[in-house]
Amino acid sequence: MNKLTVKEEDGTNYSRLGGRALTSKIIHDEVPATCHPLGAHNKLIFATGLLTGSGASSADRYSVGAKSPLTGGIKEANAGGITGLTLGKLGIKALVFENIRDDFKIIHLSKDGVQFADATPILGKDLSETATWLRDSYGKHVAVWLIGVSGEQKMNLAAIAGQDKDGEPTRFNGRGGLGAVAGSKGIKAIVIDASGVEKNRPKDKERFRQALKQYHSWLMETPGTAKVLPELGTAALVETTNALGALPTRNFSIGSMEDYKNITGETLRKTIMERGGEGTPTHACMPGCIIRCSNVYVNKAGKKVTGPIEYENIGLLGSNLDISDLDDIAELNRLCNEYGIDTIETGGALGVLMAQNVISFGDAKAAIEALHEVKKGSPLGRIIGSGADIIGKIYGEPHVPTVKGQTMPAYDPRAVKGLGVTYATSPMGADHTAGQTVRVQINHHAPEGQVNVSKNAQTVNTIWDHLGMCMFSSGAVQNRWDILADLVSGYSGEPFTGDDMLKIANETLKLEHTFNRRAGFTKAQDKLPDYFYEEENKASKTVFDVPANELETIGVTRNDL
Amino acid sequence: MNKLTVKEEDGTNYSRLGGRALTSKIIHDEVPATCHPLGAHNKLIFATGLLTGSGASSADRYSVGAKSPLTGGIKEANAGGITGLTLGKLGIKALVFENIRDDFKIIHLSKDGVQFADATPILGKDLSETATWLRDSYGKHVAVWLIGVSGEQKMNLAAIAGQDKDGEPTRFNGRGGLGAVAGSKGIKAIVIDASGVEKNRPKDKERFRQALKQYHSWLMETPGTAKVLPELGTAALVETTNALGALPTRNFSIGSMEDYKNITGETLRKTIMERGGEGTPTHACMPGCIIRCSNVYVNKAGKKVTGPIEYENIGLLGSNLDISDLDDIAELNRLCNEYGIDTIETGGALGVLMAQNVISFGDAKAAIEALHEVKKGSPLGRIIGSGADIIGKIYGEPHVPTVKGQTMPAYDPRAVKGLGVTYATSPMGADHTAGQTVRVQINHHAPEGQVNVSKNAQTVNTIWDHLGMCMFSSGAVQNRWDILADLVSGYSGEPFTGDDMLKIANETLKLEHTFNRRAGFTKAQDKLPDYFYEEENKASKTVFDVPANELETIGVTRNDL
DSSP states (O other): OOOOOOOOOOOGGGTTOOHHHHHHHHHHHHSOTTSOTTSTTOOEEEEEOTTTTSOOTTOOOEEEEEEOTTTSSEEEEEEOSSHHHHHHHTTOOEEEEOSOOSSOEEEEEETTEEEEEEOGGGTTOOHHHHHHHHHHHHOTTOEEEEOOHHHHTTOTTBOEEEOOTTSOSOEEEOGGGHHHHHHHTTEEEEEEOOTTOOOOOOSSHHHHHHHHHHHHHHHHHSHIIIIIHHHHGGGGHHHHHHHHTOSOBTTTTBSOOTTGGGGSHHHHHHHHHHHOTTOEEEEOSSTTOSSOBEEEEEOTTSOEEESOOOHHHHHHHTGGGTOOOHHHHHHHHHHHHHHTBOHHHHHHHHHHHHHTTSSOTTOHHHHHHHHHHHHHTOHHHHHHHTOHHHHHHHHTOSOOOEETTEEOOSSOTTTSHHHHHHHHHOTTSSOGGGSOOTTSSSOTTSOTTHHHHHHHHHHHHHHHHHHTOOGGGHHHHTTOHHHHHHHHHHHHSSOOOHHHHHHHHHHHHHHHHHHHHHTTOOGGGSSOOHHHHHSOBTTTTBOOOOOHHHHTTTSTTOTTO | OOOOOOOOOOOGGGTTOOHHHHHHHHHHHHSOTTSOTTSTTOOEEEEEOTTTTSOOTTOOOEEEEEEOTTTSSEEEEEEOSSHHHHHHHTTOOEEEEOSOOSSOEEEEEETTEEEEEEOGGGTTOOHHHHHHHHHHHHOTTOEEEEOOHHHHTTOTTBOEEEOOTTSOSOEEEOGGGHHHHHHHTTEEEEEEEOTTOOOOOOSSHHHHHHHHHHHHHHHHHSHIIIIIHHHHGGGGHHHHHHHHTOSOBTTTTBSOOTTGGGGSHHHHHHHHHHHOTTOEEEEOSSTTOSSOBEEEEEOTTSOEEESOOOHHHHHHHTGGGTOOOHHHHHHHHHHHHHHTBOHHHHHHHHHHHHHTTSSOTTOHHHHHHHHHHHHHTOHHHHHHHTOHHHHHHHHTOSOOOEETTEEOOSSOTTTSHHHHHHHHHOTTSSOGGGSOOTTSSSOTTSOTTHHHHHHHHHHHHHHHHHHTOOGGGHHHHTTOHHHHHHHHHHHHSSOOOHHHHHHHHHHHHHHHHHHHHHTTOOGGGSSOOHHHHHSOBTTTTBOOOOOHHHHTTTSTTOTTO
């Protein structure tokens, strides 16, 4: 077994990079693109955003990056909660994990340094139990990252979990199997203790204060961030996408669901409110967040079941499986959280199994039982754990809603074509957070203009990922990035402009495409599965018809690489 | 369900192309490279070699080609037996299957045309039972192609079976999952009835006779084809590769086996001879074959178990699994044949499952039980059916001996480096028949010269695949291709030179690489898995160290594409 060594490095060279800009830079520079994602040459990087810990609303996110075992390309997944924030408090910009090992460790970070402990006591347990054990062992004040039974088994849909402000391990770096990379490196949990450390304060207080005031006022003025998201959460989208014919239903075969009223944001809110008890339709994952899009879902007795139930979870674990009972969706959601698996990839996986009649569409009981197999690591559990794309290969099913091996989030690309462009061309594979276009004012059914819309969204999302900001603030900020630059300048004391942010975002995308190109990606992978071009989505009455030569202008074949 | 239509096309434009040269030409010209291998746009092509049916020894092979669901690239797999020969008797140069369907048909070809029948009565049955049913239904004189339960389930390791001269369905187009492509197109069996058809005779009898005499005399003079292969079969190689440290053992972790004496060609022959009964160590799959490398293996009572037991099967189902009892290997071999699955891919799959302790190394009973799951289509059966590469992804195992998704045949590329070059650079993925170098006089452990050796072997194998010739004749013919050209000229009556053959072979390789490049392959896929470069094979004391820049001169990045 490899010796455990810790090396501290000066981050000065990276002072202008945070979040995804930093993880992608390190991966591009240091990871051989063709290496095995679960082998010794891959690196796993946790990096705080430039604004993480600044006190700005919705800006405490952090990124995790690596070469992905799911896509085979570069990957970044970010999340909120308090763990990134706590890492930043220690003055640590990034954690970089190298090499692999066979046993599992708990890594403890504090102002006194790093310590390693045997993780055996928490192996095989559910995430909530593990998080409780860690807080019982290390103190209620620590923040944790951890992987679940899926990450221990190096499954493609394994996520990394951080904790929210209430200590729940429910904030996920969900996509791309980064939990499997953590598993390959023997990282079961990272415990961060920031006690005895001074709070980071803005270097240029006045500048920061001014910018913050402006930024927060926008968040509080804009209907999306001030009212819709706090009241209905992301589930507000169900009405929108169902009307567009973009709500994935029955393994992305159609874009609307007869029973969709059962799973809307309104119904979700009403259910939680009526049941009372521990439930709340409005919950912040990060302290001081104005948007508070999260929620806590409860059973009929008012006892907490899971949280948050988000739009993507409803779309993938609900309509995509022809399941329209919120209690069933909540139980699937809970199991995903307990096992540390990505809800989107899990819904994609179950959808393909349903298309193959291994489980029946709409059979929530069977879907729940199937998820239990993930924990057991039985053959069926391993199959689910490998993700939708591989399940398609195992069962010979051509209807598999993936790009670069990754399941599409809950927007049928025939009905939100800008997202189809993002799925096809993003270095991240099918990922709405890499270039969300559903809120753009455009005819989502028309092919025209979607490449520009996606290109812009991909850049904006990269800026947000760089700063550690939640993408939900982008509707309020729009393209007034200078305020964000002022926040960064005020916080860091270093000059920073909106143009700098744009430049770094574009440079980041370029590094990511370059990595993927080295890893073997070509325009042949910058496409959707055949059936989205050929089989009409009967709800939207459209196929995906953005021309291939337009896609080539922004994907891995773009001219400036 | 799609209507069944039959279209007859004039083959004049393709008169100089046969076997692999023809299948690859059609795939290159007509199949969209990024299409789903099991979707409507893929084509499945059966093509006879230019010498098939001519009466030349070991020259009745035929090729099957398609885009492979296993590799995602172009694929050709050829086999002997009598079915290709019988197709040629009907004057049919190639069968091209388009589109997909959900039900299964039996396709009957005779001089009176094509007929389709419902295949329901033979679904789910073992191959030997199916072949018997077909001969009982259509007459003992017909020749058949068929797929097994694996092809019905569209598994990646599904093969297509033809029959040998005794009517046994044991000649396999094994590699690349072509049986799954047949399954996707609803082809359960093709029955060919050549009764009432005149035998094809050489157009230039004298020229053909002269060349044939020369060619046959070489086969009868050369120790390999005259003595070693007829006596010991391909299993003669066990001694050679074990001594080289190239015999894959315990999931390609080392290249020699302690008990290798139990599985040598000598032991195989001795066992068959001693047991007597229905067994024979020397058997021809094609009528008139001088080499007769096949065999029939029997149990202690002299009853037939399976046949043939070949070197690759011993290496992959034996040493690679740490199994050294010929009766166990024979039973695994038998199950592969009955279920219509590729023995190499199956051995690779079981090897990775053993590396993951899903089954224990050396546990033949468990391996046999696991194979039964393939027929059942249980989750474990589906996992095995997906092939070694995907199993690596399902279990997070980096030690997976595949290139372009396909399991290496029974030569550790650290110890036979020319084959390592072939594995890395052939358009076919890891495939010894695409460029066999083990019999070349070279230091197989040294990196020097291997690229040239492989390049030459890749060309020669392509020539052989074009003509429908068995690669085992190449040792006798060496580079005296003019005799082969004379055979072709004599048989077809058209001018044909050795240079023509060379040119067509090189053009075929070029088309194949071009297809793969369009399908998304780059030099990133022209490599072996990391561990062959980094972890020493303790038997050969070598790693694979042929420089990457040398590989680039002959793979998908070669300059002339």
